[in-house]
Every structure is written in structure tokens, then in C-alpha cells.
Amino acid sequence: MASASGSESAQGLRIVAPPFIYALLMLAVPLLTIVAFSFFKDGYQTIIREFTFENYRAVWADPIFRTLMLRSLLVAGMVTVVTVALAFPVAYFLSFVVRPDHKSLWLFLITIPFWTSYLIRVFLWKVILGHNGVINSGLKSLGLIDQPLTFLLYNTGSIITTLAHAYAPFAILPIYVALEKIDRSLLEAGRDLGESRLMTFWRVTLPLAMPGVLAAVLIVFIPTIGDYVTPTIIGGGKIPMVANLIQAQMLDIDNKPLGSAIAVTAMLIVTVLALVFLFLNRRFLRMR
Amino acid sequence: MRGGGLRAYAIAYLLFLYAPILLLPVFAFNSGTIIAFPLKGFTTEWFAQMWGNATLRRAMLNSLTIAVSSAVFATCLGLFAARASTRFAFPGKGPIMGLIMLPLVLPEIIVSISLLVVLLGIGIPLSVFTVILGHTLICMPYAVAILTTAFSSLDRSLEEAAQDLGETKLSAFRLVILPLVMPGIISAMLMSFTISLDEFIIAFFLAGNEPTLPTYIFSQLRFPKSIPMIMALGTVLVAMSILLLTVAEYFRRRGVARTGQKDSGGFI
Numbered sequence: 065m066a067s068a069s070g071s072e073s074a075q076g077l078r079i080v081a082p083p084f085i086y087a088l089l090m091l092a093v094p095l096l097t098i099v100a101f102s103f104f105k106d107g108y109q110t111i112i113r114e115f116t117f118e119n120y121r122a123v124w125a126d127p128i129f130r131t132l133m134l135r136s137l138l139v140a141g142m143v144t145v146v147t148v149a150l151a152f153p154v155a156y157f158l159s160f161v162v163r164p165d166h167k168s169l170w171l172f173l174i175t176i177p178f179w180t181s182y183l184i185r186v187f188l189w190k191v192i193l194g195h196n197g198v199i200n201s202g203l204k205s206l207g208l209i210d211q212p213l214t215f216l217l218y219n220t221g222s223i224i225t226t227l228a229h230a231y232a233p234f235a236i237l238p239i240y241v242a243l244e245k246i247d248r249s250l251l252e253a254g255r256d257l258g259e260s261r262l263m264t265f266w267r268v269t270l271p272l273a274m275p276g277v278l279a280a281v282l283i284v285f286i287p288t289i290g291d292y293v294t295p296t297i298i299g300g301g302k303i304p305m306v307a308n309l310i311q312a313q314m315l316d317i318d319n320k321p322l323g324s325a326i327a328v329t330a331m332l333i334v335t336v337l338a339l340v341f342l343f344l345n346r347r348f349l350r351m352r
Numbered sequence: 353m354r355g356g357g358l359r360a361y362a363i364a365y366l367l368f369l370y371a372p373i374l375l376l377p378v379f380a381f382n383s384g385t386i387i388a389f390p391l392k393g394f395t396t397e398w399f400a401q402m403w404g405n406a407t408l409r410r411a412m413l414n415s416l417t418i419a420v421s422s423a424v425f426a427t428c429l430g431l432f433a434a435r436a437s438t439r440f441a442f443p444g445k446g447p448i449m450g451l452i453m454l455p456l457v458l459p460e461i462i463v464s465i466s467l468l469v470v471l472l473g474i475g476i477p478l479s480v481f482t483v484i485l486g487h488t489l490i491c492m493p494y495a496v497a498i499l500t501t502a503f504s505s506l507d508r509s510l511e512e513a514a515q516d517l518g519e520t521k522l523s524a525f526r527l528v529i530l531p532l533v534m535p536g537i538i539s540a541m542l543m544s545f546t547i548s549l550d551e552f553i554i555a556f557f558l559a560g561n562e563p564t565l566p567t568y569i570f571s572q573l574r575f576p577k578s579i580p581m582i583m584a585l586g587t588v589l590v591a592m593s594i595l596l597l598t599v600a601e602y603f604r605r606r607g608v609a610r611t612g613q614k615d616s617g618g619f620i
Contacts, residue, residue: 076440080448083429083492087452090489094466101469154365157358170362172601177369180593181550183566184586187573188372191379191387198375201388232369283457290459292553297573307461314465315557324469327462 101324111320119325129309129326133333136306139220140288143227147284148277150228151235155276158236159243171240178233186297189226193217193298218300226298227288234287235280242276243269274348282338289334306330373590380584387579398584408585411563414480415549418564422487423544429488430495430540437496438503449496456493463490464557471558478560486554491544498543502536502607503529535607542600546593565589 102119105112123129154174162170177185192198193216200212216222246269254264292307299305304312306326313323342349380399384392402408433452437445455463467486468478476482506529514524552566559567569585572578 072440073442076436076442076445079432079440080436080442080445081432083433083452083496084448086429086492087454087489090467090485091454091463092451094470095462097470097473098466150365153358154362157362161358168601168605172597173366174369176594176597177373179546179550179597180373180590181566181569181586183550183552183569184376184582184589185372187569187582188375188586191375192372196386196388198387198389201390205390229368229372232365286457287459290461292461293570307459310461310465314468320469323465327465331462 098324099328101321102328104321106319106321119321120329122322123325123329129306129329132304132306132309133330135220135303136289136330137333137337139223139227139305140285142224143231143288144281144285146224146228147231147235148239148280151232151280152239152273152277155236155239155243158240159246171237174236175233178230182230183293183297185230186226186294189222189229190217190298193222193225217298218302220303223294223298223303223305226294227291230294231284231288234283238279238283239273239276242273242279246272271348274345278342278345278348281341286334286338289330376583376587376590379580380587382580385580386576387583398580399588401581402584402588405581407563408568411565411568414559414562415565417480418483418487418555419545419548421484422491422548423541425484425488426491426495426544427499427537427540429492430499431537433492433496434499434503438500438506439508452496453493455490460490460551460553464554467554468557478558478562480559480562482558482560483555483562483564486558487544487548487551490551490554491547494543494547495540498540498604499533499536502533506532533607535603538603539600539607542596542603546596546600549589550593 101111103115105114105116105118158167158170195212195217199216203209250268251264254268259267290307291305292311295303295305295308310323310327313319313326379387381394381396382391383395383397433449437449464486471478471482510528511524514528515521519527550566552570555564555567556570569582572582
């Protein structure tokens with residue numbers, strides 16, 4: 065039996081080898097490279113392979129980095145709260161109200177906008193919110209305003225609106241999956257034992273849905289931190305986030321060690337935040 | 353009807369999701385040169401302008417080349433990963449599958465700058481080929497996810513029966529497993545194709561001077577004159593995406609029906 069399981073693991077390793085090697089070469093090696101770069105010195109257009117912490121010292125001392133990192137965290141945090149709060153009732157509706165044979169149609173309708181060009185969706189928000197945009201020109205032609213509203217575009221609020229719209233399906237799906245797993249007899253038991261509908265939701269449904277909510281939070285939070293397109297298009301270059309800073313250091317300014325150090329620092333901050341978040345919510349994850 | 357309030361909310365939410373996309377055709381057929389209300393008149397000029405644009409044609413050709421290649425590579429690699437993870441136990445399975453699925457949660461800017469640094473470092477010139485490398489990497493986890501569902505619903509005894517009846521491991525895989533997971537394969541390919549066609553960041557960093565559709569669109573957004581044409585292009589792209597996804601959904605459901613499991617719905 066030992067040899068049979070040995071050959072099974074050998075066979076499994078052989079089969080998983082092509083995708084694994086691809087991910088090693090195209091992902092693990094590049095990630096390790098920028099980690100290594102972040103400890104090197106920058107010569108003009110070359111990299112001096114000498115170990116130094118100077119880049120990290122520069123990153124932490126840089127007020128621009130601190131501002132942009134804080135802004136990215138704030139924007140991503142707001143987007144996450146808005147997206148998950150708006151998505152929960154929809155996921156609840158899908159799981160508890162929609163007839164089983166209609167569920168996949170609803171899921172399909174919700175996922176379609178996510179698969180249409182991200183760039184165009186972001187730009188359309190600029191069209192909607194802009195100086196001559198849909199809202200302003202619409203209100204003007206209705207005679208409600210004389211001057212275009214200027215507070216709509218080029219601010220943090222418009223970045224949050226755009227991102228919350230873009231990441232909506234990401235939040236709905238994990239919550240929906242968690243709700244689907246809930247044993248319906250538990251809810252009946254709660255009601256039979258004299259809890260009201262609201263208390264049953266609060267004490268049974270919500271705790272059991274928490275793994276999905278936590279997944280939704282991370283799935284929305286992590287990519288929004290690194291978003292490049294929305295601050296560029298909606299912020300009009302006036303409200304850069306950390307991805308814009310990384311891009312500028314890596315390409316425009318061409319200081320690859322410093323750019324790498326910013327990228328690594330940002331990834332570390334996000335990882336630590338995600339782990340702390342999971343740790344604080346560990347009681348919900350242990351229940352399963 | 354149950355859940356009246358929730359239903360109204362869900363429909364309002366769907367409207368919010370679709371509102372920006374519904375504006376695309378409105379302005380694509382509007383003869384006014386600025387994107388604003390009130391609308392001027394009906395025209396197909398922007399679509400004609402789009403077909404006549406040589407750079408756009410080149411971008412389209414590049415994007416199609418990249419999307420088809422990435423879809424094929426990602427699905428092939430995904431087949432290996434999904435087969436290994438559903439059928440075999442092997443040491444280091446968690447970390448190995450974790451690395452393969454990592455691009456799902458990594459911001460694309462990190463994937464692209466790290467790949468860029470390595471490619472420039474070993475002297476590979478940026479081209480359509482380097483974009484294919486990056487897109488294959490980010491499409492692979494989606495392909496693995498879809499194919500894992502397809503493989504895990506398979507009854508293992510079917511394969512064993514084929515082997516008992518004298519087929520080799522390979523021919524049992526080809527004759528029994530492959531036809532059963534074929535809908536999953538097609539669905540994974542269409543999904544990867546759609547992702548690659550829309551992907552901007554990696555193409556922006558790794559394409560060098562070659563335009564792709566998203567990088568072309570991005571470069572034109574600065575020029576107010578080009579916007580109506582971009583709206584027409586967007587309309588075509590959205591229509592294409594919806595068509596592809598409907599086909600992918602059709603195959604996914606057929607796969608679900610074929611292996612006789614309950615339809616839990618959805619792509620992810």
C-alpha cells in the first residue's frame with residue numbers, strides 16, 4: 065500500500081508539474097526578483113548589486129508615500145464597506161427568496177457587467193459624473209441647474225463610487241455561497257425555539273454567513289488597494305494612489321530598487337492587515 | 353410573492369450595475385460629438401470611423417492573437433492542475449495549488465511590474481509574446497477553478513471501469529474523462545479569452561509599442577474627438593463579451609447536466 069500511495073504522489077507531482085513550473089517562472093521568480101531589487105542600490109540606469117536598507121528607509125521617510133498609501137487604504141476600506149453592505153441583501157435575496165430554478169439566471173445577470181471591459185466601465189463613470197457629463201447635462205436640460213456641479217468628479221468620492229460599482233459581483237458571490245451552505249433546518253429550529261425572525265437572522269444566519277462576508281471583504285479590499293486605472297481616469301492624475309506611485313518609480317523615474325521597495329512595502333502592509341483582520345474574526349472561521 | 357422589499361432592492365441594484373453599460377449604445381448612435389444630453393440625432397458614422405481606423409485594426413488583431421493564445425495555454429495548464437488536485441494526493445499540494453491560484457488575489461500592477469523587471473533583465477524584448485506570457489499566468493487560476501468543478505463532479509468508477517475493460521490509463525482519460533469534462537474545457541477557454549481581451553494593466557506594461565484594444569482605448573480617452581468612436585467600439589466589445597459569456601454559460605450548464613450534478617449556478 066505504501067508503494068501504491070508513493071506512486072500516486074509521484075504521479076500527482078508529475079501531472080501538476082507543468083502549471084507549477086509555469087507559476088514558479090512567471091510569478092515566484094519575478095516576485096523574488098523585486099524583493100531582491102528592493103535591497104539593491106540604484107545607479108543611473110543600472111542596478112548596483114550591493115545590499116542596503118536605504119530604499120526602505122527612503123520609502124518610510126517619504127511623505128508622498130505615506131499620503132498615497134493612507135489614501136489607498138482609506139479608499140479601499142470605504143469601497144469594501146460600501147460594496148459588502150450593498151451586496152449582502154442581494155446575496156440574501158438570491159439564496160433565500162429566489163426560486164432554485166431561477167438562481168443561475170440571476171447569478172448570470174449579476175456577473176455579466178463584471179466581464180465587460182473594465183476600462184470602458186471606469187470611463188463611463190467619468191462620462192456620467194463629468195463637467196459636461198450625463199448628470200450635469202441632464203440636470204441642465206431639465207432646467208434644474210444653471211452651472212454644472214463641480215463636486216462630482218476628480219475627488220475621492222468619485223473614485224469610491226467607480227470602484228464600488230466595479231467590484232460589486234466580487235462581494236455578492238462569496239456571501240451567496242456561504243448563505244447557500246446554511247442548513248435551513250437551523251433557521252426553523254431558531255424560530256421553533258421562540259426567536260423572532262430578526263433575532264434568528266442575527267444569531268443564526270449572520271454568524272454562519274460570516275466566512276463569506278470575510279472572503280468578500282478580502283476579495284474587494286486587496287485588488288482595490290492596487291488599482292491603477294480608476295485613480296488615473298477618474299482622478300484625472302490629481303488623486304494618485306499607491307499603484308500610480310509604483311508605476312512612476314518603475315518606469316517614468318526609472319528607479320527600480322525604490323519602486324520595488326514601495327511595491328514590497330505595500331504588499332507587506334496589505335498582507336499584515338489581511339492577517340490581522342482574519343485573526344480578529346477567527347471565531348467565525350472556526351465554527352465550520 | 354415572497355420578499356417584496358428585497359426583490360425591489362435587488363432589481364434596483366441590477367439597474368445600478370447595468371446603468372453605465374446601457375449608456376454605451378445611446379452615445380454610440382448619437383450624432384453629437386460631445387458625450388452629453390440632450391441627444392442630437394441617429395448616426396452610424398462612429399462605427400464606420402471605427403472600421404476605417406488602421407491602428408485600431410492592428411490593436412484588434414494583436415488582442416485576438418493574445419486572447420486566443422492565452423486561452424489555449426491557460427486552459428491546457430489548467431487541465432493539468434485541476435486533474436492533479438482532484439484525483440491525486442501529493443506532498444506540498446496546498447502550497448503548490450496556492451501559488452498557481454495566487455494571481456487571483458495579487459493586484460495586477462504587482463504581477464506586471466515584477467514580470468517586466470525580469471523580462472527586461474534577461475533581455476527579452478517586449479512584444480505580443482510577452483503579453484501572452486502574462487495573460488496565461490492570470491487566466492490560469494480561472495481555468496483551474498472551472499476545470500476543478502468539472503473534474504470533481506466525475507465519478508471515479510467510470511475511469512476504473514474503462515481500465516478494467518482493457519483501456520490504458522491514457523486512453524481511458526481520452527475516451528472517458530475528456531468527453532465528460534469537454535464542456536468545462538470550452539467554458540474555461542471562453543472565460544480566459546474574455547479576461548485576456550479586456551485586460552489592461554499587463555498589456556500596458558508588457559506590450560512595448562504594440563497596441564492592444566484596451567491600451568488603444570486608454571490612449572484615445574485623452575482626446576475628446578475620439579470619444580464617440582470609443583463608445584461605438586465599447587458597444588461592440590460589450591456585445592461580444594455578452595455573447596461569449598452566454599455561450600460559456602450554455603456549455604457550463606450542459607456539463608453540469610452531463611455529469612448529473614445539481615446546478616449551483618454561477619461562474620466562480
